[in-house]
Amino acid sequence: MTCCHRLTPVNYQNPKLDLEFSCPAKTDILNKPSLPGKARPFQFTAPIYKTSLPAAEFKRASVTVIWGRNSLLEFDQAGLLFIRPHANLADPNSTNEGDAETHPRFVKIGAEVFMGRMFYAVTGSNRTAPDWSLWPVPEAFKRTSTLTIEMVRHGALLAAFLLEEHGNHVKKTLIRTIPWCFEDIKGGDPDIWVGVYAARPDLDGIGDGAPLKVQFKGLEIETTEGVIKCPLCAI
Template identity: 30%
Template sequence: MAEREWISVDSKGARSKTTLSSHMTIHTPPKTDIWRPSPTQDDFNAPFIYASLKSSAFRRISVNISAHWKTKYDQGGLIICWPRSPRNQSQWVKTGIEYFEGKPALSVVGCDRFSDWSLCPMPEANAVDATIEAVRVEQTLWVYLVLGAERRPLREIKWAFLEGRDVEAEMWVGIYAAKPTPESQDDLQSGIEVLFKNLTLDAE
């Protein structure tokens, strides 16, 4: 993983090379998100760190995520993106932790033409961290919650590696953080810092 080039993208879209470590943080300002509520509205301004590879090369990625979650939709986790799909619109999957109805939950969002969303409870009532893994199984992407030696399936995404996708297609894999909701109407500065530990990428 150390030999792979990693790119950091801020909330304004500025890119720079970065170096990974065993403990990393991404700080995000409010009003940031990765979300497509309709084919004509595409919000993708959350800061993220990614490596670019061929779609055929990806095998798995995992990371531990934690933060002081406090505001509705505070979130962070893994991001997997195909920036150029056959329809000339990006396709992506994000998965991790999202703060909803007063507590953190496990979240998976898949976006083809537009976004969907699924939530699962955290493994323990007071948990604020989780290890999430995304794995390619033939043409499918599986998302798991990792608990020691146990993997609990959270989502199966069938379209991720369909035969119609060019095996040479560019794919971004990495981590992100977002804060769609400001802490108050008057506070447009206070963001959230998400901590990532033990990021592992398995790719050819």
């Protein structure tokens, strides 16, 4: 087992070195917006904690998302993140977001607010307009404000699961597969990124700049070399 010293922040400074985000407004990871005129294309401004590794080494990742009690805005989101950087932009960030050619491929798996309600959400972009799907959250979310998610590699595709604890039993439900994530991997390609992120697009500017507060616990990233765990995740 290795620990979270392999996790590095992107677009974020956190002196406490834990996985509690105070996510600024007007942040997102986005290629071509689904709402032209409200969101600009090729965004890479969301705060991230990630590890980089060769694609062949990745097996699975899971985390529990804990939502803050501040009011939630439309499209607030947080969860697991998968990034395939472009060969000409191995380290995208908020000051070098990429363009139509170099913006990274990405998958976001987590929780998202839509029409005032919380959902599990999976958003993927193979340098195309985002492919977005929603799944209802369990009733327990109203009590706990927590959701647990997992992504697993199966050959060339990435599978997204929701995890629910029922006593000593964990129910795992497949909610989405993304087919392109590990296709056409070449030896000279940049390492993939795996980690967690949060975003507050606030497209209508109604949050008065207030940040989204979100925490993560139990982050695990399993590779062929072992399991990366984060002992500093929120408990």
